Amino acid sequence: MIYLASQSPRRRQLLEQLGVPHALLLPDDADAAEALEAVRPGEAPGTYVRRVTRLKLEHAMRALAQRQRPPAPVLCADTTVALGRAILGKPRDAQDAAAMLRQLSGQTHRVITAVALHAADAVHEAASESRVRFAPLGEDDIAAYVDSGEWQGKAGAYAIQGRAAAFIAHISGSYSGIMGLPLFETARILRAAGAQ
Template identity: 55%
Template sequence: MLRENKIYLASKSPRRRELLHQVGIEFDLLLLRDAPPRGPDVTEIVLPGEAPEAYVSRVTKEKADKAWEAMHLRKMLARPVLAADTTVVLGQKILGKPADLEEAVHMLEMLSGQTHLVLTSIAVHSAQGSAAVTQCSEVSFAKLDQQQIMAYCRSNEPYDKAGGYGIQGAAARFISHIKGSYSGIMGLPLFETCQLLRQAGIIIP
Protein backbone atom coordinates (compact mmCIF):
# COMPACT_ATOMS: atom_id res chain seq x y z
CA MET A 1 0.00 0.00 0.00
CA LEU A 2 1.40 3.40 -1.00
CA ARG A 3 1.70 5.90 1.81
CA GLU A 4 -0.34 9.07 1.58
CA ASN A 5 1.50 12.02 0.10
CA LYS A 6 -0.87 14.87 0.91
CA ILE A 7 -0.96 18.01 3.04
CA TYR A 8 -3.46 20.40 4.59
CA LEU A 9 -3.51 23.98 3.32
CA ALA A 10 -4.53 26.47 6.00
CA SER A 11 -5.46 29.27 3.59
CA LYS A 12 -8.51 30.54 1.74
CA SER A 13 -6.42 32.04 -1.05
CA PRO A 14 -7.37 30.75 -4.52
CA ARG A 15 -3.92 31.81 -5.75
CA ARG A 16 -2.21 29.49 -3.28
CA ARG A 17 -4.44 26.63 -4.37
CA GLU A 18 -3.56 27.27 -8.01
CA LEU A 19 0.15 27.33 -7.24
CA LEU A 20 0.07 24.04 -5.33
CA HIS A 21 -1.83 22.43 -8.22
CA GLN A 22 0.79 23.85 -10.59
CA VAL A 23 3.56 21.80 -8.97
CA GLY A 24 1.44 18.71 -8.33
CA ILE A 25 1.11 18.94 -4.54
CA GLU A 26 -2.08 17.29 -3.31
CA PHE A 27 -3.92 18.98 -0.47
CA ASP A 28 -7.15 19.38 1.43
CA LEU A 29 -8.22 22.67 2.98
CA LEU A 30 -8.04 23.12 6.74
CA LEU A 31 -9.58 26.52 7.35
CA LEU A 32 -9.35 28.53 10.55
CA ARG A 33 -12.18 30.66 11.94
CA ASP A 34 -12.18 34.31 10.97
CA ALA A 35 -15.64 35.41 12.15
CA PRO A 36 -17.84 35.70 15.27
CA PRO A 37 -19.13 34.47 17.66
CA ARG A 38 -15.75 33.37 19.04
CA GLY A 39 -13.71 35.59 16.76
CA PRO A 40 -10.77 34.69 14.56
CA ASP A 41 -8.33 31.92 15.45
CA VAL A 42 -5.48 34.21 14.39
CA THR A 43 -5.69 38.00 14.36
CA GLU A 44 -3.61 39.86 11.80
CA ILE A 45 -3.04 42.98 13.88
CA VAL A 46 0.42 44.55 13.70
CA LEU A 47 1.93 44.85 17.16
CA PRO A 48 3.34 48.22 18.27
CA GLY A 49 6.83 48.69 16.86
CA GLU A 50 6.72 45.37 15.00
CA ALA A 51 8.89 45.23 11.87
CA PRO A 52 7.22 43.96 8.67
CA GLU A 53 9.29 40.74 8.43
CA ALA A 54 8.70 39.95 12.11
CA TYR A 55 4.98 40.60 11.63
CA VAL A 56 4.47 38.35 8.60
CA SER A 57 6.61 35.60 10.12
CA ARG A 58 4.72 35.68 13.43
CA VAL A 59 1.27 35.61 11.83
CA THR A 60 2.21 32.72 9.57
CA LYS A 61 3.64 30.64 12.40
CA GLU A 62 0.49 31.29 14.47
CA LYS A 63 -1.65 30.11 11.54
CA ALA A 64 0.36 26.91 11.11
CA ASP A 65 0.33 26.15 14.84
CA LYS A 66 -3.41 26.81 15.16
CA ALA A 67 -4.16 24.67 12.11
CA TRP A 68 -2.05 21.82 13.52
CA GLU A 69 -3.97 22.11 16.78
CA ALA A 70 -7.30 22.19 14.92
CA MET A 71 -6.35 19.07 12.95
CA HIS A 72 -5.98 17.15 16.21
CA LEU A 73 -9.07 18.65 17.85
CA ARG A 74 -11.19 17.74 14.80
CA LYS A 75 -9.68 14.23 14.83
CA MET A 76 -8.51 14.58 11.23
CA LEU A 77 -5.93 12.33 9.63
CA ALA A 78 -2.47 13.61 10.61
CA ARG A 79 -0.67 15.33 7.72
CA PRO A 80 1.77 18.23 7.33
CA VAL A 81 0.04 21.60 7.55
CA LEU A 82 1.05 24.51 5.31
CA ALA A 83 0.22 28.12 6.19
CA ALA A 84 1.26 31.37 4.54
CA ASP A 85 0.84 35.09 4.80
CA THR A 86 1.78 37.89 2.41
CA THR A 87 2.30 41.55 3.13
CA VAL A 88 3.23 44.50 0.95
CA VAL A 89 5.71 46.98 2.42
CA LEU A 90 6.44 50.51 1.21
CA GLY A 91 9.30 51.96 3.22
CA GLN A 92 8.41 50.49 6.61
CA LYS A 93 4.64 50.87 6.11
CA ILE A 94 2.65 47.63 5.88
CA LEU A 95 -0.13 47.75 3.29
CA GLY A 96 -2.85 45.21 4.05
CA LYS A 97 -6.04 44.44 2.16
CA PRO A 98 -8.02 47.59 1.33
CA ALA A 99 -11.40 47.77 3.02
CA ASP A 100 -13.08 49.99 0.43
CA LEU A 101 -12.60 51.97 -2.78
CA GLU A 102 -11.07 54.97 -1.01
CA GLU A 103 -8.43 52.82 0.69
CA ALA A 104 -7.65 50.93 -2.51
CA VAL A 105 -7.16 54.18 -4.43
CA HIS A 106 -4.88 55.53 -1.68
CA MET A 107 -2.72 52.38 -1.80
CA LEU A 108 -2.33 52.52 -5.59
CA GLU A 109 -1.46 56.21 -5.38
CA MET A 110 1.29 55.37 -2.87
CA LEU A 111 2.64 52.50 -5.01
CA SER A 112 2.58 54.53 -8.24
CA GLY A 113 6.11 55.16 -9.53
CA GLN A 114 7.66 53.41 -6.52
CA THR A 115 9.48 50.16 -5.73
CA HIS A 116 8.06 48.20 -2.82
CA LEU A 117 8.68 44.87 -1.11
CA VAL A 118 6.43 41.83 -1.07
CA LEU A 119 7.10 39.55 1.90
CA THR A 120 5.58 36.08 1.90
CA SER A 121 6.18 33.89 4.90
CA ILE A 122 5.43 30.16 4.79
CA ALA A 123 5.33 27.70 7.68
CA VAL A 124 4.97 23.93 7.69
CA HIS A 125 3.97 22.10 10.87
CA SER A 126 4.34 18.33 10.81
CA ALA A 127 5.23 15.35 12.97
CA GLN A 128 8.88 16.31 12.38
CA GLY A 129 8.27 19.69 14.02
CA SER A 130 7.77 23.12 12.49
CA ALA A 131 9.82 25.11 10.02
CA ALA A 132 9.34 28.49 8.39
CA VAL A 133 10.93 30.83 5.89
CA THR A 134 10.16 34.33 4.60
CA GLN A 135 10.75 35.18 0.96
CA CYS A 136 11.25 38.81 -0.10
CA SER A 137 10.74 40.23 -3.60
CA GLU A 138 10.91 43.74 -5.05
CA VAL A 139 8.15 45.09 -7.29
CA SER A 140 8.41 48.35 -9.25
CA PHE A 141 5.29 50.18 -10.44
CA ALA A 142 5.23 52.57 -13.37
CA LYS A 143 3.82 56.03 -12.76
CA LEU A 144 0.03 55.70 -12.82
CA ASP A 145 -2.48 58.40 -13.68
CA GLN A 146 -5.74 58.84 -11.80
CA GLN A 147 -7.79 57.29 -14.58
CA GLN A 148 -5.76 54.08 -14.47
CA ILE A 149 -5.99 53.91 -10.69
CA MET A 150 -9.76 54.49 -10.61
CA ALA A 151 -10.47 51.97 -13.37
CA TYR A 152 -8.50 49.28 -11.55
CA CYS A 153 -9.97 50.05 -8.13
CA ARG A 154 -13.52 49.85 -9.50
CA SER A 155 -12.87 46.21 -10.41
CA ASN A 156 -13.07 43.37 -7.91
CA GLU A 157 -9.32 42.73 -7.95
CA PRO A 158 -7.91 44.92 -5.16
CA TYR A 159 -10.06 43.89 -2.23
CA ASP A 160 -8.74 40.49 -1.15
CA LYS A 161 -5.08 41.22 -1.81
CA ALA A 162 -2.32 42.75 0.28
CA GLY A 163 -1.35 46.12 -1.15
CA GLY A 164 -4.55 46.29 -3.17
CA TYR A 165 -3.29 44.51 -6.27
CA GLY A 166 -2.54 41.09 -7.73
CA ILE A 167 0.43 40.56 -10.04
CA GLN A 168 -1.36 37.71 -11.81
CA GLY A 169 -4.30 39.93 -12.78
CA ALA A 170 -4.92 43.21 -14.56
CA ALA A 171 -2.37 45.02 -12.36
CA ALA A 172 0.39 43.25 -14.32
CA ARG A 173 0.19 46.12 -16.81
CA PHE A 174 1.37 48.53 -14.08
CA ILE A 175 4.48 46.55 -13.11
CA SER A 176 7.69 47.61 -14.82
CA HIS A 177 10.11 45.29 -13.00
CA ILE A 178 10.27 42.53 -10.42
CA LYS A 179 13.23 41.07 -8.57
CA GLY A 180 12.68 37.84 -6.68
CA SER A 181 9.96 35.19 -6.85
CA TYR A 182 6.91 35.64 -9.08
CA SER A 183 5.05 32.91 -7.18
CA GLY A 184 6.11 34.54 -3.91
CA ILE A 185 4.53 37.81 -5.04
CA MET A 186 1.37 35.84 -5.86
CA GLY A 187 1.34 34.49 -2.30
CA LEU A 188 3.30 31.23 -2.19
CA PRO A 189 7.00 31.01 -3.15
CA LEU A 190 7.09 27.58 -4.74
CA PHE A 191 10.81 26.85 -4.46
CA GLU A 192 10.85 27.49 -0.71
CA THR A 193 7.50 25.75 -0.23
CA CYS A 194 8.72 22.58 -1.91
CA GLN A 195 11.88 22.64 0.21
CA LEU A 196 9.92 22.81 3.47
CA LEU A 197 7.45 20.14 2.39
CA ARG A 198 10.25 17.75 1.43
CA GLN A 199 11.72 18.27 4.91
CA ALA A 200 8.30 17.31 6.33
CA GLY A 201 8.32 14.05 4.37
CA ILE A 202 6.26 15.01 1.30
CA ILE A 203 7.60 13.45 -1.90
CA ILE A 204 7.84 16.07 -4.67
CA PRO A 205 9.41 15.00 -7.97
Protein backbone atom coordinates in the same frame (compact mmCIF):
# COMPACT_ATOMS: atom_id res chain seq x y z
CA MET B 1 -1.22 14.58 1.19
CA ILE B 2 -0.97 17.83 3.13
CA TYR B 3 -3.49 20.28 4.53
CA LEU B 4 -3.42 23.80 3.14
CA ALA B 5 -4.69 26.23 5.75
CA SER B 6 -5.53 29.07 3.37
CA GLN B 7 -8.58 30.54 1.70
CA SER B 8 -6.47 31.75 -1.23
CA PRO B 9 -7.29 30.16 -4.59
CA ARG B 10 -3.85 31.32 -5.77
CA ARG B 11 -2.12 29.20 -3.13
CA ARG B 12 -4.18 26.16 -4.14
CA GLN B 13 -3.23 26.74 -7.78
CA LEU B 14 0.47 27.07 -6.92
CA LEU B 15 0.47 23.87 -4.82
CA GLU B 16 -1.17 22.09 -7.75
CA GLN B 17 1.63 23.43 -9.94
CA LEU B 18 4.11 21.65 -7.63
CA GLY B 19 2.02 18.48 -7.91
CA VAL B 20 1.35 18.36 -4.16
CA PRO B 21 -1.93 16.60 -3.25
CA HIS B 22 -3.72 18.66 -0.64
CA ALA B 23 -6.98 19.25 1.18
CA LEU B 24 -8.20 22.56 2.52
CA LEU B 25 -8.22 23.23 6.24
CA LEU B 26 -10.22 26.44 6.50
CA PRO B 27 -10.97 28.36 9.72
CA ASP B 28 -14.43 28.02 11.23
CA ASP B 29 -14.44 31.76 11.90
CA ALA B 30 -12.90 33.77 9.04
CA ASP B 31 -13.16 36.99 11.08
CA ALA B 32 -11.10 35.48 13.91
CA ALA B 33 -8.51 34.35 11.36
CA GLU B 34 -8.35 37.88 9.91
CA ALA B 35 -7.82 39.26 13.44
CA LEU B 36 -4.52 37.35 13.55
CA GLU B 37 -3.24 39.83 10.93
CA ALA B 38 -3.29 42.87 13.24
CA VAL B 39 -0.02 44.81 13.05
CA ARG B 40 1.81 45.56 16.30
CA PRO B 41 3.10 49.13 16.79
CA GLY B 42 6.58 49.54 15.30
CA GLU B 43 6.66 46.00 13.92
CA ALA B 44 9.00 45.49 10.95
CA PRO B 45 7.35 43.94 7.86
CA GLY B 46 9.52 40.79 7.85
CA THR B 47 8.90 40.20 11.55
CA TYR B 48 5.19 40.81 11.07
CA VAL B 49 4.68 38.35 8.21
CA ARG B 50 6.62 35.57 9.96
CA ARG B 51 4.71 36.09 13.22
CA VAL B 52 1.32 36.06 11.45
CA THR B 53 2.24 32.89 9.55
CA ARG B 54 3.19 31.11 12.79
CA LEU B 55 -0.09 32.26 14.41
CA LYS B 56 -2.08 30.96 11.44
CA LEU B 57 -0.26 27.63 11.69
CA GLU B 58 -1.05 27.33 15.43
CA HIS B 59 -4.69 28.20 14.68
CA ALA B 60 -4.79 25.54 11.93
CA MET B 61 -3.25 22.87 14.16
CA ARG B 62 -5.93 23.49 16.81
CA ALA B 63 -8.63 23.26 14.13
CA LEU B 64 -7.18 19.98 12.85
CA ALA B 65 -7.22 18.48 16.36
CA GLN B 66 -10.77 19.71 17.08
CA ARG B 67 -12.15 18.31 13.84
CA GLN B 68 -10.49 14.93 14.41
CA ARG B 69 -9.33 14.71 10.81
CA PRO B 70 -6.58 12.27 9.79
CA PRO B 71 -3.11 13.57 10.64
CA ALA B 72 -1.04 15.07 7.84
CA PRO B 73 1.41 17.97 7.44
CA VAL B 74 -0.20 21.44 7.61
CA LEU B 75 1.01 24.32 5.41
CA CYS B 76 0.32 28.02 6.05
CA ALA B 77 1.50 31.19 4.36
CA ASP B 78 1.03 34.93 4.64
CA THR B 79 2.00 37.76 2.31
CA THR B 80 2.56 41.42 3.04
CA VAL B 81 3.45 44.44 0.96
CA ALA B 82 5.95 46.85 2.49
CA LEU B 83 6.75 50.37 1.37
CA GLY B 84 9.77 51.19 3.47
CA ARG B 85 8.74 50.11 6.98
CA ALA B 86 5.05 50.73 6.27
CA ILE B 87 2.96 47.56 6.01
CA LEU B 88 0.22 47.74 3.38
CA GLY B 89 -2.21 45.00 4.32
CA LYS B 90 -5.59 44.18 2.85
CA PRO B 91 -7.58 47.35 2.14
CA ARG B 92 -10.63 48.03 4.28
CA ASP B 93 -12.63 49.47 1.39
CA ALA B 94 -12.33 51.01 -2.09
CA GLN B 95 -11.03 54.33 -0.73
CA ASP B 96 -8.29 52.54 1.20
CA ALA B 97 -7.40 50.52 -1.92
CA ALA B 98 -7.10 53.71 -4.00
CA ALA B 99 -4.91 55.32 -1.32
CA MET B 100 -2.57 52.30 -1.32
CA LEU B 101 -2.29 52.34 -5.11
CA ARG B 102 -1.41 56.05 -4.99
CA GLN B 103 1.35 55.24 -2.49
CA LEU B 104 2.73 52.47 -4.73
CA SER B 105 2.55 54.58 -7.91
CA GLY B 106 6.05 55.12 -9.35
CA GLN B 107 7.66 53.41 -6.35
CA THR B 108 9.53 50.19 -5.62
CA HIS B 109 8.08 48.15 -2.78
CA ARG B 110 8.78 44.78 -1.20
CA VAL B 111 6.51 41.75 -1.17
CA ILE B 112 7.36 39.35 1.64
CA THR B 113 5.75 35.92 1.87
CA ALA B 114 6.41 33.62 4.81
CA VAL B 115 5.64 29.90 4.73
CA ALA B 116 5.37 27.49 7.67
CA LEU B 117 4.83 23.73 7.62
CA HIS B 118 4.01 21.55 10.62
CA ALA B 119 5.08 17.97 9.97
CA ALA B 120 6.07 15.15 12.34
CA ASP B 121 5.98 17.43 15.41
CA ALA B 122 8.40 19.92 13.85
CA VAL B 123 7.85 23.31 12.23
CA HIS B 124 9.72 24.20 9.06
CA GLU B 125 9.75 27.85 8.01
CA ALA B 126 10.94 29.89 5.05
CA ALA B 127 10.39 33.34 3.58
CA SER B 128 10.70 35.02 0.21
CA GLU B 129 11.29 38.72 -0.37
CA SER B 130 10.79 40.30 -3.78
CA ARG B 131 10.93 43.86 -5.08
CA VAL B 132 8.24 45.26 -7.34
CA ARG B 133 8.40 48.60 -9.16
CA PHE B 134 5.13 50.20 -10.19
CA ALA B 135 4.97 52.61 -13.12
CA PRO B 136 3.43 55.99 -12.31
CA LEU B 137 -0.36 55.56 -12.15
CA GLY B 138 -2.90 58.15 -13.21
CA GLU B 139 -6.15 58.66 -11.34
CA ASP B 140 -8.02 56.99 -14.23
CA ASP B 141 -5.81 53.89 -13.88
CA ILE B 142 -6.45 53.74 -10.15
CA ALA B 143 -10.20 54.31 -10.48
CA ALA B 144 -10.57 51.61 -13.16
CA TYR B 145 -8.61 49.10 -11.10
CA VAL B 146 -10.55 49.84 -7.93
CA ASP B 147 -13.82 49.53 -9.89
CA SER B 148 -12.72 46.05 -11.05
CA GLY B 149 -12.86 44.82 -7.43
CA GLU B 150 -9.66 42.82 -7.93
CA TRP B 151 -8.05 44.60 -4.95
CA GLN B 152 -10.39 42.94 -2.45
CA GLY B 153 -8.58 40.68 0.01
CA LYS B 154 -5.17 41.49 -1.51
CA ALA B 155 -2.20 42.83 0.45
CA GLY B 156 -1.19 46.17 -1.03
CA ALA B 157 -4.51 46.32 -2.93
CA TYR B 158 -3.35 44.45 -6.02
CA ALA B 159 -2.87 41.01 -7.57
CA ILE B 160 0.19 40.62 -9.82
CA GLN B 161 -1.47 37.80 -11.75
CA GLY B 162 -4.42 39.99 -12.71
CA ARG B 163 -5.04 43.40 -14.25
CA ALA B 164 -2.39 45.03 -12.04
CA ALA B 165 0.29 43.29 -14.13
CA ALA B 166 -0.09 46.25 -16.49
CA PHE B 167 1.19 48.57 -13.72
CA ILE B 168 4.35 46.62 -12.95
CA ALA B 169 7.49 47.91 -14.65
CA HIS B 170 9.94 45.51 -12.99
CA ILE B 171 10.14 42.67 -10.48
CA SER B 172 13.15 41.15 -8.78
CA GLY B 173 12.62 37.95 -6.86
CA SER B 174 9.92 35.30 -6.82
CA TYR B 175 6.85 35.76 -9.01
CA SER B 176 5.09 32.93 -7.17
CA GLY B 177 6.08 34.55 -3.86
CA ILE B 178 4.42 37.77 -4.98
CA MET B 179 1.32 35.72 -5.84
CA GLY B 180 1.29 34.33 -2.30
CA LEU B 181 3.28 31.06 -2.19
CA PRO B 182 6.98 31.04 -3.12
CA LEU B 183 7.40 27.71 -4.92
CA PHE B 184 11.15 27.31 -4.45
CA GLU B 185 10.99 27.87 -0.68
CA THR B 186 7.79 25.81 -0.33
CA ALA B 187 9.26 22.85 -2.22
CA ARG B 188 12.40 23.07 -0.08
CA ILE B 189 10.54 22.87 3.24
CA LEU B 190 8.24 20.12 1.94
CA ARG B 191 11.31 18.06 1.00
CA ALA B 192 13.01 18.81 4.33
CA ALA B 193 9.90 17.56 6.14
CA GLY B 194 9.60 14.48 3.92
CA ALA B 195 6.25 15.73 2.66
CA GLN B 196 7.13 15.77 -1.05
